[in-house]
Amino acid sequence: xxxxxxxxxxxxxxxxxxxxxxxxxxxLQAHVSGCGECAMKLAEARGHAALLTFAVKQDxxxxxxxxxxxxxxxxxxxxxxxxxxxxxxxxxxxxxxxGKPEAKSSWLTWVLAPAAVVLALVSFVLSWQNRRIAAELxxxxxxxEALVHDREEIEKLVGVLAAPDTVTVKLAGIGDAGNANGVxxxxxxxxxxxxxxxxxxxxxDKSYQMWLVPExxxxxxxxxxxxxxxxxxxxxxxxxxxxxxxxxxxxTIEPVGGMAQPTGPKILLGxxxxxxxxxxxxxx
Amino acid sequence: xxxxxxxxxxxxxxxxxxxxxxxxxxxxxxxYDRYSGLVFSEAKRILRDAGAAEEILQDLFYQxxxxxxxxxxxxxxxxxxxxxxxxxxxxxxxxxxxxxEELDENGVTLGFDVExxxxxxxxxxxxxxxxxxxxxxxxEALECAYFEGMSHAEIAxxxxxxxxxxxxxxxxxxxxxxxxxx
Numbered sequence: 508x509x510x511x512x513x514x515x516x517x518x519x520x521x522x523x524x525x526x527x528x529x530x531x532x533x534x535l536q537a538h539v540s541g542c543g544e545c546a547m548k549l550a551e552a553r554g555h556a557a558l559l560t561f562a563v564k565q566d567x568x569x570x571x572x573x574x575x576x577x578x579x580x581x582x583x584x585x586x587x588x589x590x591x592x593x594x595x596x597x598x599x600x601x602x603x604x605x606g607k608p609e610a611k612s613s614w615l616t617w618v619l620a621p622a623a624v625v626l627a628l629v630s631f632v633l634s635w636q637n638r639r640i641a642a643e644l645x646x647x648x649x650x651x652e653a654l655v656h657d658r659e660e661i662e663k664l665v666g667v668l669a670a671p672d673t674v675t676v677k678l679a680g681i682g683d684a685g686n687a688n689g690v691x692x693x694x695x696x697x698x699x700x701x702x703x704x705x706x707x708x709x710x711x712d713k714s715y716q717m718w719l720v721p722e723x724x725x726x727x728x729x730x731x732x733x734x735x736x737x738x739x740x741x742x743x744x745x746x747x748x749x750x751x752x753x754x755x756x757x758x759t760i761e762p763v764g765g766m767a768q769p770t771g772p773k774i775l776l777g778x779x780x781x782x783x784x785x786x787x788x789x790x791x
Numbered sequence: 792x793x794x795x796x797x798x799x800x801x802x803x804x805x806x807x808x809x810x811x812x813x814x815x816x817x818x819x820x821x822x823y824d825r826y827s828g829l830v831f832s833e834a835k836r837i838l839r840d841a842g843a844a845e846e847i848l849q850d851l852f853y854q855x856x857x858x859x860x861x862x863x864x865x866x867x868x869x870x871x872x873x874x875x876x877x878x879x880x881x882x883x884x885x886x887x888x889x890x891x892e893e894l895d896e897n898g899v900t901l902g903f904d905v906e907x908x909x910x911x912x913x914x915x916x917x918x919x920x921x922x923x924x925x926x927x928x929x930x931e932a933l934e935c936a937y938f939e940g941m942s943h944a945e946i947a948x949x950x951x952x953x954x955x956x957x958x959x960x961x962x963x964x965x966x967x968x969x970x971x972x973x
Contacts, residue, residue, distance in 0.1 A: 525942075
């Protein structure tokens with residue numbers, strides 16, 4: 508490790524970075540504690556290593572941390588001051604250090620000092636609990652938001668299924684997904700619901716995307732299924748522009764996040780009643 | 792942001808520390824404002840946990856309040872002590888060491904000014920530029936050591952490189968980093 512009697516700079520830098528194994532670090536530390544020159548170089552190496560702090564993304568701590576710190580030191584200060592009375596007032600002529608009368612110090616000090624220490628501890632524990640509770644509240648808030656979202660989806664699902672003018676479209680599996688099947692419940696005012704079964708498993712970077720094929724124009728995305736999509740079991744709700752007339756529905760495989768127009772293979776396809784013979788809806 | 796003295800110049804760390812020694816809460820508040828962002832960001836980077844980083848931050852400044860008289864300007868920089876102590880405590884926590892490694896009496900010498908936010912911002916820009924230009928394997932070796940608390944042997948095992956290669960990478964990266972100070 509050492510070159511002559513001093514430690515090489517690269518070893519000091521490894522130590523400063525915390526990259527030396529425990530045994531080597533201990534040996535280096537032992538040498539440095541008795542070698543002024545190496546100690547000085549180590550202090551410099553630590554400064555160089557500390558530069559890495561400036562490569563870190565800068566954030567600010569919560570404002571409450573400073574308030575807690577100041578409360579903590581005040582409690583500590585009060586405890587120290589009270590505890591200091593009997594020490595400072597001892598000896599002939601030495602009582603003026605704090606200017607507190609002897610008679611007052613004895614029992615009051617020994618009661619208040621521990622009380623202040625206890626107060627400081629209680630303050631610290633309370634602040635810790637406060638942070639824990641805040642984290643818990645945040646988690647519960649997110650759970651509540653998820654529940655509200657689920658409720659809205661269920662209301663939509665019920666709205667589509669219960670509407671008297673909702674139409675049913677059966678979807679059949681295509682190609683490798685020949686075993687898959689699905690049923691679409693579509694209402695031009697209330698939305699679209701798909702129940703699908705036996706869909707092939709997707710790689711993690713893919714999603715199923717549901718499409719409404721309108722009477723004219725390009726297919727319209729009706730929502731994502733799978734990762735990033737909304738689902739209860741195998742039932743999905745989707746969004747389409749109000750009063751759109753559909754001649755068919757399809758499900759394709761697309762990248763996670765979905766596409767503006769279908770790009771991937773069709774998995775499910777089904778025409779609305781009366782449009783089954785439409786040649787433009789052939790699966791090929 | 793820098794606290795100003797009566798003559799308008801920024802108050803030095805050691806002046807603030809002397810006032811903290813006299814139990815001046817405003818001085819501690821000023822020192823906290825000066826360095827809390829750096830200390831917190833460093834600990835958070837290591838622990839990836841804001842709550843744990845805030846605990847370290849508060850404990851370090853509480854220690855300064857209680858033991859300010861133990862800090863000796865002859866032994867280096869107060870800012871350096873803060874940054875290295877925060878790193879050591881965070882690594883101890885990360886690796887679940889029961890004993891937190893504190894600094895020895897030799898301290899830390901910073902070859903740069905960080906007593907104002909302007910100086911800190913300048914250094915942030917310079918260091919990021921250097922780190923951005925480092926070869927990926929050199930940057931990884933430095934970060935594994937400083938932010939993950941890995942020894943060179945552990946880095947060699949993780950990267951599948953010979954120990955000598957890892958040492959060379961770290962040495963080269965440190966040389967590049969030191970050029971920030973030129």
